[in-house]
Amino acid sequence: MHNVLDSVFENILTQPTTSPPAKKMLSRNAIIAIIIVVILVVGVATAVFVLPRFSKPSITLWYNSTGHYGDTEPAVAQLIKAQIEATGKVNVNLQSEDWATYRSDLAKGNFPMFLLGWYPDYFDTDDYVSPFYSSLGAASQGSFYNNAQMNTWVTNESTTIDTTARASYFTQIQNQSAKDVPYVPLWMTNAHVVYDSDVSGVFLHPVVFKYFLMNKPGFDHITVGTTDSPTSFDPALAYDYFSTEIINQVFDTLMVYSPTNGTLLPGLATAIPTVANGGVSSDGKTYTFHLRPGLTFTDGSALNATTVKRSIQRVISLNLTSSAEFLLQNVAQLGATPTIDTNCAPGPCDIVTFHLLQPVALFNEIMSFSVAAPVPWWYNQTGAQADMVGNSLKVTGEGPYMLTSITPNQQYILQKNPGYYNTSLYRAFGIPTIPILNKVIINRYSDSSSLKLAIQTHQINMAYRTLNPTDLSDLQGSAASLNLKVDIGTSPQIRFLVFNVNKAPFTDVKLRQAIAYSLDRSAIVSNVFHGFAVTLYSMIPPGFFGPDYSQPIFKTVYGSSPNVSQATTLMSQVSFTIMLEAFQADVAQRNRF
Amino acid sequence: MPKQGSLLAYTVSRLVLSLPTLLILLTVVFLILRILPGDPISALEAGHKSEHDIELDKARLGLDKPYWIQYILYLGQVITGNLGNSLGQIYLGQPVLGIVMQKLPSTIELAIGGMLVATIVGVGTGVLAGIRRDKPVDVAVRLYGSIIWVIPIFWLGLMLQLVFAVALHWFPPNLRYAADPVFFPPPAHITGLYTLDSLLEGRLDKFLISIQHLFLPSLTLGLVLSGFFTRTVRANLLRTVGSDYVEAAHARGIRERYIVYRYAFKNALIPVITILGLQFAILFAGAVLTEKTFSWDGIGSLLLVSIDSRDYAMIQGTVVTYAIVIVIISVIIDIINGLIDPRVRY
Numbered sequence: 015m016h017n018v019l020d021s022v023f024e025n026i027l028t029q030p031t032t033s034p035p036a037k038k039m040l041s042r043n044a045i046i047a048i049i050i051v052v053i054l055v056v057g058v059a060t061a062v063f064v065l066p067r068f069s070k071p072s073i074t075l076w077y078n079s080t081g082h083y084g085d086t087e088p089a090v091a092q093l094i095k096a097q098i099e100a101t102g103k104v105n106v107n108l109q110s111e112d113w114a115t116y117r118s119d120l121a122k123g124n125f126p127m128f129l130l131g132w133y134p135d136y137f138d139t140d141d142y143v144s145p146f147y148s149s150l151g152a153a154s155q156g157s158f159y160n161n162a163q164m165n166t167w168v169t170n171e172s173t174t175i176d177t178t179a180r181a182s183y184f185t186q187i188q189n190q191s192a193k194d195v196p197y198v199p200l201w202m203t204n205a206h207v208v209y210d211s212d213v214s215g216v217f218l219h220p221v222v223f224k225y226f227l228m229n230k231p232g233f234d235h236i237t238v239g240t241t242d243s244p245t246s247f248d249p250a251l252a253y254d255y256f257s258t259e260i261i262n263q264v265f266d267t268l269m270v271y272s273p274t275n276g277t278l279l280p281g282l283a284t285a286i287p288t289v290a291n292g293g294v295s296s297d298g299k300t301y302t303f304h305l306r307p308g309l310t311f312t313d314g315s316a317l318n319a320t321t322v323k324r325s326i327q328r329v330i331s332l333n334l335t336s337s338a339e340f341l342l343q344n345v346a347q348l349g350a351t352p353t354i355d356t357n358c359a360p361g362p363c364d365i366v367t368f369h370l371l372q373p374v375a376l377f378n379e380i381m382s383f384s385v386a387a388p389v390p391w392w393y394n395q396t397g398a399q400a401d402m403v404g405n406s407l408k409v410t411g412e413g414p415y416m417l418t419s420i421t422p423n424q425q426y427i428l429q430k431n432p433g434y435y436n437t438s439l440y441r442a443f444g445i446p447t448i449p450i451l452n453k454v455i456i457n458r459y460s461d462s463s464s465l466k467l468a469i470q471t472h473q474i475n476m477a478y479r480t481l482n483p484t485d486l487s488d489l490q491g492s493a494a495s496l497n498l499k500v501d502i503g504t505s506p507q508i509r510f511l512v513f514n515v516n517k518a519p520f521t522d523v524k525l526r527q528a529i530a531y532s533l534d535r536s537a538i539v540s541n542v543f544h545g546f547a548v549t550l551y552s553m554i555p556p557g558f559f560g561p562d563y564s565q566p567i568f569k570t571v572y573g574s575s576p577n578v579s580q581a582t583t584l585m586s587q588v589s590f591t592i593m594l595e596a597f598q599a600d601v602a603q604r605n606r607f
Numbered sequence: 608m609p610k611q612g613s614l615l616a617y618t619v620s621r622l623v624l625s626l627p628t629l630l631i632l633l634t635v636v637f638l639i640l641r642i643l644p645g646d647p648i649s650a651l652e653a654g655h656k657s658e659h660d661i662e663l664d665k666a667r668l669g670l671d672k673p674y675w676i677q678y679i680l681y682l683g684q685v686i687t688g689n690l691g692n693s694l695g696q697i698y699l700g701q702p703v704l705g706i707v708m709q710k711l712p713s714t715i716e717l718a719i720g721g722m723l724v725a726t727i728v729g730v731g732t733g734v735l736a737g738i739r740r741d742k743p744v745d746v747a748v749r750l751y752g753s754i755i756w757v758i759p760i761f762w763l764g765l766m767l768q769l770v771f772a773v774a775l776h777w778f779p780p781n782l783r784y785a786a787d788p789v790f791f792p793p794p795a796h797i798t799g800l801y802t803l804d805s806l807l808e809g810r811l812d813k814f815l816i817s818i819q820h821l822f823l824p825s826l827t828l829g830l831v832l833s834g835f836f837t838r839t840v841r842a843n844l845l846r847t848v849g850s851d852y853v854e855a856a857h858a859r860g861i862r863e864r865y866i867v868y869r870y871a872f873k874n875a876l877i878p879v880i881t882i883l884g885l886q887f888a889i890l891f892a893g894a895v896l897t898e899k900t901f902s903w904d905g906i907g908s909l910l911l912v913s914i915d916s917r918d919y920a921m922i923q924g925t926v927v928t929y930a931i932v933i934v935i936i937s938v939i940i941d942i943i944n945g946l947i948d949p950r951v952r953y
């Protein structure tokens with residue numbers, strides 16, 4: 015063969031010098047060029063069409079790159095990539111986006127697999143179930159999980175107050191979640207606060223961080239630092255942690271939380287409605303609240319049953335963009351045109367009755383969320399109430415503090431409400447009167463490192479949200495010498511991996527299960543979070559609610575440490591067609607940018 | 608009509624030339640924002656509203672229209688001085704112009720501080736190196752000029768914070784004004800520049816607080832820029848020192864010190880003033896990182912927040928403001944340059 019080729023080339027390349035040159039004879043360079051082109055074409059074609067069939071398929075893991083979940087996210091993504099790749103069956107590409115695009119893309123179903131987090135809106139187990147396992151909630155989380163049986167269980171648990179029945183539904187939901195694996199629960203973040211050692215009354219409450227319980231002897235105020243940015247202090251619009259935290263200092267709701275846990279206490283209402291005290295009808299569809307007498311907002315305007323009714327109607331009719339309106343209309347089953355009765359015409363105007371479209375077990379919890387806080391009559395009824403109009407501050411509540419100064423994205427000042435109606439609210443807990451400090455000044459810092467410097471140098475008395483694990487670990491180590499206290503508590507925020515079950519290759523449950531087998535939560539907690547996080551084996555975090563329905567189902571089914579052989583076996587069973595489809599979709603997705 | 612070559616004609620021509628610059632910048636920013644994935648409404652509503660409702664809200668704001676129509680509408684707005692309303696979460700619905708004007712003074716204050724540091728350090732070290740050519744001090748300054756130029760702003764800022772704020776407690780680590788709001792509230796808004804406003808208010812204590820807060824960010828920004836000045840001043844000083852008129856001065860027996868400061872230094876500064884306009888553009892870019900490092904609430908921080916939320920109106924407004932400020936400063940520097948060196952007018 016070699017000789018034949020040699021002779022052919024020789025004939026082409028070495029023409030006799032004596033004969034006249036052929037008119038279309040190819041030069042040596044042209045032939046070499048053609049050979050190179052052919053090799054390139056064959057090489058590229060092989061790379062594009064043939065090699066992928068024999069190489070490892072790749073899947074993409076998306077994460078947020080702009081610090082929405084702190085600056086640990088890239089490290090978490092890297093670790094998960096390594097854990098999945100340890101199966102030897104797939105390559106994992108990492109892709110990231112800024113939060114705005116990320117949120118939009120995941121809701122559009124553009125991501126096959128991604129990291130997400132959840133902070134509860136209301137303090138009930140349902141808030142960890144319906145947003146994930148009902149088909150409506152799952153679509154907004156980007157998993158597009160749809161299981162009719164799960165929908166029924168979710169509806170059932172949210173419409174009954176029978177704890178035994180609820181326990182049964184939550185067990186079934188968690189068991190099914192481990193079979194279908196639209197999500198893999200990974201860890202619970204820790205709440206943390208660092209403060210001057212002489213500050214007292216600091217509680218890492220799972221729902222409301224209460225400044226009005228704090229004291230610093232010899233001082234009438236404390237200065238707090240945060241990296242959070244608020245959106246609005248109108249309860250009809252606010253739906254982010256910092257905004258609702260401020261609202262909770264300035265506005266009270268019908269019921270309020272105990273200083274240390276999720277137990278509800280009467281707030282603006284005189285009692286917590288129950289079936290036993292007649293506040294809840296036997297069919298669970300009517301809730302009646304009796305208001306305390308003589309309530310007023312800090313501007314002197316009246317707070318009565320009509321104000322409560324109008325405030326709830328306002329939230330629902332405004333339906334402001336990215337607000338928590340859906341909690342009232344959909345979750346609390348008040349509907350688009352809520353039926354709310356009062357005893358105002360004629361009457362003392364101190365009773366308000368809500369009629370629900372169907373029974374809701376967690377109605378009291380939703381009415382304790384900031385979205386249900388009553389606002390004065392004059393609040394804007396056609397849009398969100400501006401926090402400031404010109405230089406005049408408009409945020410007006412009736413809570414322990416008044417918001418007296420706003421420098422947007424820079425500084426917020428809370429001042430004691432001298433006419434607070436409920437100063438002895440926590441007397442039973444050994445706190446004779448609230449609020450204790452005259453003033454709380456909240457300064458905003460751009461990142462964790464700035465916040466750490468501020469508390470280190472005592473520019474602030476307290477750093478609350480959010481120090482990264484490295485900074486927190488440093489501060490913990492030097493707390494005594496810096497005269498600081500570091501409190502670490504469990505946070506109800508959960509972090510998890512989401513699979514878009516409509517997007518190849520995650521349409522195949524075996525691949526989702528395989529990844530569940532391959533993940534090592536302990537490594538994430540220790541390597542990335544320096545131990546400032548807790549491994550999580552169910553989407554329902556344990557230890558937060560009265561009846562604890564959480565079961566570590568992913569530990570039971572997939573084990574507490576990675577099972578690589580099981581993961582590999584399952585991945586081998588995923589069909590080649592699905593993986594190839596995923597590869598092509600993956601390339602298309604990346605080419606989008 | 609201004610006479611050709613007059614300072615007025617020169618100024619007018621510079622101002623007219625700046626208009627296409629602004630238009631091009633505006634167009635590029637407008638297009639890039641639309642080409643990039645994501646939009647403000649999806650950023651606000653994704654996950655909370657259905658695709659259909661999101662599309663309706665986009666239509667309500669005109670974001671469903673073809674880009675060229677959106678562009679013409681936006682240009683029409685800008686020409687009338689309306690930069691639109693914010694579409695981001697933090698400033699939702701508020702007029703962009705008002706927010707930008709609120710933040711601009713703090714960035715200008717930082718830029719002025721940074722430029723002061725850059726000029727003092729850069730010119731000082733440049734002259735020192737120029738008059739001590741090839742001596743150890745020259746080598747050291749040249750090394751400084753090269754190294755400081757490439758040090759990342761956030762790293763230098765952090766180091767200065769650790770040394771001067773954490774270890775020595777000489778300056779506050781960050782923020783623009785962190786003092787007891789009862790006894791030392793921020794100065795009343797007159798110009799928006801805290802240092803100036805506190806003096807106008809007659810409060811020396813507030814002035815000192817403002818200066819204390821301004822010092823570390825200005826030092827960070829100024830030091831990084833000073834490297835360029837160091838090298839430019841040194842090179843120009845060496846060039847002028849070797850020129851004919853300096854040799855002539857030497858021949859007349861004029862003292863070396865007098866020659867350097869009276870003749871060489873002044874002439875060496877002319878090219879430095881020319882590049883000052885360009886340096887302001889770099890200064891403002893550096894201010895974005897400095898503001899982030901020091902939690903400084905200026906338009907750099909505003910730009911970063913707006914990019915995160917895809918706030919088209921705010922990003923465009925911020926960039927246009929940056930451009931206008933830089934153009935104005937460039938024109939002023941060009942005029943000064945024209946005054947110093949009339950040749951540039953022809």
